[in-house]
Amino acid sequence: MQPSRQSELELIKLTKRYGNTTAVDAIDLRIPSGSYCCLLGPSGCGKTSTLRMIAGHEDASDGDILLGSRNITVLPAAERGTAMMFQSYALFPHLTAQENVAFSLKMRGVAKAERLKRAQDLLERVAMGGYAQRKPAELSGGQQQRVALARALITEPSVLLLDEPLSALDPFLRIRMRAELKRWQLELGFTFVHVTHSQEEAMALADQVVVMNNGRIEQVATPHALFNAPATEFVARFMGGHNVLKHNDQTIAVRSDRMQLLRTPGRSSDALNATVQAIEYQGSYVLVSLGAEGDLTASDDLSVMLQEAEFFNAPFEVGTAVQVSWRAADAHRLSA
Amino acid sequence: MSATTSTARPVSAARRTGPAAWLQAAPLGLVFLLFFIVPLVLILAVSFWDASEYELIPAFTPKNYIAIFDGCSNASDLCVTLKTYYSTLKFCFLAWIFTLVIGFTVAYFLAFHVKTVGMQTVLFLLCTIPFWTSNVIRMISWVPLLGRNGLINDMLIGLRLVSQPQEWLLFSSFSVVLAFVHLFTIFMIVPIFNSMMRIDRALLEAALDAGATPWQTLWNVIVPLSRTGIIIGSIFVITIVMGDFVTIGVMGGQQIASVGKIIQVQTSYLQFPLAAANAVILLAVVLMIIWALTRMVDIRKEL
Numbered sequence: 001m002q003p004s005r006q007s008e009l010e011l012i013k014l015t016k017r018y019g020n021t022t023a024v025d026a027i028d029l030r031i032p033s034g035s036y037c038c039l040l041g042p043s044g045c046g047k048t049s050t051l052r053m054i055a056g057h058e059d060a061s062d063g064d065i066l067l068g069s070r071n072i073t074v075l076p077a078a079e080r081g082t083a084m085m086f087q088s089y090a091l092f093p094h095l096t097a098q099e100n101v102a103f104s105l106k107m108r109g110v111a112k113a114e115r116l117k118r119a120q121d122l123l124e125r126v127a128m129g130g131y132a133q134r135k136p137a138e139l140s141g142g143q144q145q146r147v148a149l150a151r152a153l154i155t156e157p158s159v160l161l162l163d164e165p166l167s168a169l170d171p172f173l174r175i176r177m178r179a180e181l182k183r184w185q186l187e188l189g190f191t192f193v194h195v196t197h198s199q200e201e202a203m204a205l206a207d208q209v210v211v212m213n214n215g216r217i218e219q220v221a222t223p224h225a226l227f228n229a230p231a232t233e234f235v236a237r238f239m240g241g242h243n244v245l246k247h248n249d250q251t252i253a254v255r256s257d258r259m260q261l262l263r264t265p266g267r268s269s270d271a272l273n274a275t276v277q278a279i280e281y282q283g284s285y286v287l288v289s290l291g292a293e294g295d296l297t298a299s300d301d302l303s304v305m306l307q308e309a310e311f312f313n314a315p316f317e318v319g320t321a322v323q324v325s326w327r328a329a330d331a332h333r334l335s336a
Numbered sequence: 337m338s339a340t341t342s343t344a345r346p347v348s349a350a351r352r353t354g355p356a357a358w359l360q361a362a363p364l365g366l367v368f369l370l371f372f373i374v375p376l377v378l379i380l381a382v383s384f385w386d387a388s389e390y391e392l393i394p395a396f397t398p399k400n401y402i403a404i405f406d407g408c409s410n411a412s413d414l415c416v417t418l419k420t421y422y423s424t425l426k427f428c429f430l431a432w433i434f435t436l437v438i439g440f441t442v443a444y445f446l447a448f449h450v451k452t453v454g455m456q457t458v459l460f461l462l463c464t465i466p467f468w469t470s471n472v473i474r475m476i477s478w479v480p481l482l483g484r485n486g487l488i489n490d491m492l493i494g495l496r497l498v499s500q501p502q503e504w505l506l507f508s509s510f511s512v513v514l515a516f517v518h519l520f521t522i523f524m525i526v527p528i529f530n531s532m533m534r535i536d537r538a539l540l541e542a543a544l545d546a547g548a549t550p551w552q553t554l555w556n557v558i559v560p561l562s563r564t565g566i567i568i569g570s571i572f573v574i575t576i577v578m579g580d581f582v583t584i585g586v587m588g589g590q591q592i593a594s595v596g597k598i599i600q601v602q603t604s605y606l607q608f609p610l611a612a613a614n615a616v617i618l619l620a621v622v623l624m625i626i627w628a629l630t631r632m633v634d635i636r637k638e639l
Contacts, residue, residue, distance in 0.1 A: 057541050078547030090538035094560045104546030106556070155546070 007068060007081075007158035007191045008033040009054070014063035016049045016215075023049040025215035026063065031193060031208065033068075036185050038202035039195045041212035042238065048163060050212070051195045055084045055161050067159060078104070083157035088168045089148040091136040097123060098132035101150045122150040126184075141169045142177050149184065160185075162194040166201060178204055199239050203227065211235050228255075233334050243302050244334070245272075251334045257305040258330040261288065261316065262323040271325035274302060276316050286311040290324060383612035392608060400613035416593075421621070424594045427509070427584070428577045431516035435573050436566065438517065439524025443565070444558070446525075447532035448540075460529070463522055475515050475586045482506040482514075507589025515587040516577055523576070524569035531565030532558065567629050574629075578622050 009031040016024040024046040031037045039047040052058035054065055056077030065073045072080040091100050098119045099106075105115035123129050126146040136144055145165060152160055165181070166174045182205050185192045196202055202209045203223040211218040211226070211234075219231040230236035236244050236253040243254050262271075274290040288311075290302040304324060316322065383400055386393040408415040414422070442463070450456045466474060481487050482505040489501040504510055535558065543553040559566075581596030595618050602611035 055545065057544070077541075077545050084541070084545045086538045086542060088536075088538065090536060090542040092539060092542070092557060094563075103543070103556075104548075107543075107546055107548045107552050151542075151546075 008066075009159055009191055009193065010066040011050070011054075012064045012066065014050065014053060014065060015061045016046070016053060016058065017061040022215050024053070027212075027215075027217050029210060029217065029220065031191060034189050034191060035207040036182065036192045036205055037194065037208045037210060038206035039193065039210050039212060040197070040199060040202040040238075041218075042197060045212040046215040047195045047197075047210075047212050051084075051161050051163055051193060054080075054159070054193065055082055056080050057084070078155070081157055082159045082161055083152035083155050085145075085148050085152050085160065085162045085165050087163045087165070089136075089144045089165075091144060091147060091151070093136050096133050096135055097128060097139065097147045097150075100136070100147055101154055103151065104155050119150070119154065122154055123147070125153075126150045140173075142173050142180075145169075145177050145180075153188070157190070159191045159193060160188075162192060164195055164197070166196070166198075174201075181205065211238065213238070229332055231335055236332075236334060241305070243304075245302075247331070252331045253334055254326045254331050256287075256303050257285070258326055259304040260325050261304050261306065262325065263314075263320070264323065271323050274322055274324050276318050276320045276322060279316065279318060284308055288316060290322070292324070379612045379615055382609055383616050385609040385612075387607060387609045400609050401617075403610065404613055404617065420593045420595055420598060423592070424578060424596075427512060427516065427594065428574055430513045431520065431577045432570060432573050434513065434517045435521045435524045436570065439521050439569060440528055440562070440566070442521070443525050443529040443532055443562075444554075446529055447535075448558075463525055467522070471519060472582065472586065474519065475583060478511060478515060478518075478587070479506065482511055507587070507591065509588075509592065511587045512584055512592060515583050516580075519583065520573050520576060523572035524566075527568040527572070528562050528565035531562040535561045563632070567632060571626055571629055574625055575622055578625075579618065 011027055011029040013026045013028060014024060015022065015026050027046075027050065039050060041047045049058060053060045056072075056075060060073055063073075064071055067081055070081075072082075077084075091097075092103065095103065098116060101119035101122055102110075102115040105118065106112075110118075120129065120132055123132050126149055128143060128146045128150065131139060131143060131147075136147070139147065148165075162181070166177055169177055178201060181192070181194075194202075194205060203226075206223055208220060209223055209226050210220050213234050219226060219235045221229070221231075226235065227239060227241070230239055230242065230253055233244055233251055233253070236242040241256050243256055243259065245252050245254065272292055274292045276288055277291045278289040280287040280289070285305045285307055288304045288306060290304065292302050302324065382392075384396045384398065386395040386397050386399070404417050406415065408418055446456055446459055450459060479486070483489070484501040484503070484506070486506070488505060489498075492498045492502065493500075539557055539561075540553060543557050548556065579596045581594060581600045584592050584594045584597055585600075595614065599611045599614045599618070602608075602614065
């Protein structure tokens with residue numbers, strides 16, 4: 001399977017309306033060929049609608065979808081060069097793993113011997129060769145994911161669309177299959193578009209994260225850029241690990257692990273007084289929740305992450321008055 | 337660990353087989369025994385009895401069974417029993433195929449084309465409304481429609497499509513099959529609809545994604561996944577039609593033979609041993625059909 005050079009995906013003013021509500025509001029997005037892109041956002045933000053429009057399972061109300069040099073906006077799902085991996089995999093329960101993988105070939109009238117052979121080859125490729133004759137119900141969640149992947153690959157798509165593929169798995173398996181997805185993407189070399197509501201998942205997998213909210217794109221960036229320079233208050237809050245503060249008439253975000261806690265209240269421009277409200281031990285770090293005094297904070301919950309060693313050298317206690325400060329370089333201005 | 341499992345296992349086993357479990361199963365068990373097992377055993381016993389013109393004689397004789405198959409060894413001319421079974425099986429097959437096609441279509445429409453659950457419920461209830469009247473009334477209501485001077489014939493003659501009233505419309509094989517389909521399609525709709533409602537809608541999108549046409553999706557995804565409903569519905573229709581004598585009597589103008597009809601006639605002449613023997617044979621035939629059907633699906637897994 002050649003990584004297609006024709007797999008750059010571009011959305012132009014793509015819109016989805018349901019009656020009077022706009023689920024996806026004229027979004028523009030360019031997903032480079034061969035990259036791993038995560039659409040991230042809370043439920044109802046329009047990420048799944050966007051994916052389903054790319055897949056052809058939902059009609060676009062407005063706008064265009066380009067794949068390589070082709071406009072695929074109105075093509076039927078099977079002719080787009082995309083393949084979809086469904087939330088709970090949607091494997092056909094009455095067919096064996098092999099028949100599931102061969103399904104689309106059967107629909108195209110490929111002879112039985114040939115389609116079963118090609119399905120078997122793909123199953124071998126995802127290390128499922130020995131499970132070809134099992135029904136989906138006889139496979140574990142991780143094995144089902146591999147069969148679903150093989151089924152998606154058999155049409156030789158140039159873009160693989162994944163709709164919350166890990167949400168059906170238990171937490172341990174989720175992390176394992178997440179690593180597997182990334183490995184496959186690197187190995188196959190074509191574009192993956194992955195919808196998720198987990199920022200952790202997006203950060204672990206993506207080359208490019210698209211944060212969506214209310215049908216609009218809030219920010220498109222690499223995970224590193226996203227975490228270190230969130231563009232908006234929404235992104236800073238949704239990504240977590242940030243404190244959003246109103247400071248000198250500006251809204252700023254500071255990473256929780258870049259905040260400093262001092263025992264001696266004093267006066268400094270980049271500091272504020274607070275009281276320790278809760279302490280949570282998290283293993284490698286300790287999360288200290290603070291209640292701030294005055295009207296300096298934009299949010300009422302303020303938290304500081306301290307290294308385990310640093311905290312236990314001089315533990316804080318609930319009720320202690322402290323001063324929180326940060327370096328100017330760590331403060332990041334938000335646009336909204 | 338091993339100690340807990342070794343003690344835990346006998347407890348759960350005792351819970352399943354102990355006196356409490358038997359007591360819980362007893363009421364339904366008694367009902368079954370009294371209204372199902374006992375009558376069945378009685379019929380089996382009576383089928384071996386002897387009878388004269390005016391009395392039943394307890395005995396153990398195979399002569400009723402011999403009488404039923406009297407002359408059946410003649411291959412060129414079918415005996416009455418085999419002819420009757422052939423006719424009954426033919427009705428059964430026709431009723432089955434029509435109720436299946438119509439029932440599947442209606443269930444498919446309800447399950448996949450009616451979008452809201454509220455509308456599904458309304459339409460589903462609509463299907464059951466005919467059951468508010470009795471079977472016999474629903475059969476007889478065909479008479480003014482199909483009769484020699486009925487609406488259909490009047491219309492056909494009025495439109496000059498035919499010159500004489502069509503005799504085959506009523507009291508014929510046609511009207512019998514029509515009545516069967518009318519009465520029993522609902523027994524197909526309900527289980528098939530139930531199976532279809534359990535099909536994950538994502539599977540249909542997966543089929544679409546794989547390039548399946550609507551017909552291919554129907555044949556490769558929906559039909560196999562509705563199989564349980566199809567088989568349960570088939571069992572309903574086949575068992576009812578195989579034993580039917582009322583519909584065949586009313587709609588066939590008392591002119592068409594069926595196995596059920598034979599049994600009914602024999603009981604009305606108080607030939608109970610002969611009727612019982614016929615009933616046992618019918619039961620065996622129906623059980624074989626059901627056995628063959630259940631070979632195709634594990635019902636216990638689906639209920």
